[in-house]
């Protein structure tokens with residue numbers, strides 16, 4: 001007999017997992033794109049790994065699959081407005097960066113000048129099962145612009161999870 005899932009309990013409990021709010025950056029040829037990601041965590045000390053789940057139908061998912069790399073920008077606690085720019089629909093791919101100056105890192109990935117900092121990762125594994133793909137990236141570069149308190153999902157009033 002298969003177990004029965006209490007979907008209300010599942011939703012309540014999964015929404016209690018603490019999350020940060022990050023901007024994931026991707027690049028393909030001349031194109032750059034970025035999106036708000038909260039399903040992010042560290043996965044290993046050595047080598048340094050990060051784990052991020054990305055919507056299977058998003059523009060950035062395809063770019064990560066094809067290029068095998070992504071960046072993660074850590075936002076400061078007062079950068080909620082910037083996070084909102086990066087999950088709203090955009091006129092053209094890359095248009096969200098009009099709101100946020102960036103530089104390209106050593107791996108050619110967008111690093112936001114105004115974020116606390118960012119890391120560039122090479123894809124080392126993935127699980128494609130369900131509506132998000134779980135990507136595992138090895139951190140290859142890290143740029144700290146300034147130290148400070150990072151934006152947390154719980155402080156925004158938004159939910160992403162359940």
Ligand SMILES: Cc1cc2nc3c(=O)[nH]c(=O)nc-3n(C[C@H](O)[C@H](O)[C@H](O)COP(=O)(O)O)c2cc1C
Pocket residue numbers: 033034035036037038039040053054055057058059060061086087088089132153158159160
């Ligand atoms: C609070 C919040 C957190 C989000 N976290 C994620 C996430 O972890 N992974 C993801 O794929 N999308 C996440 N999204 C949705 C993406 O930001 C959104 O789908 C975006 O438009 C994708 O951009 P793209 O299609 O240009 O790649 C989140 C949205 C919000 C509002």
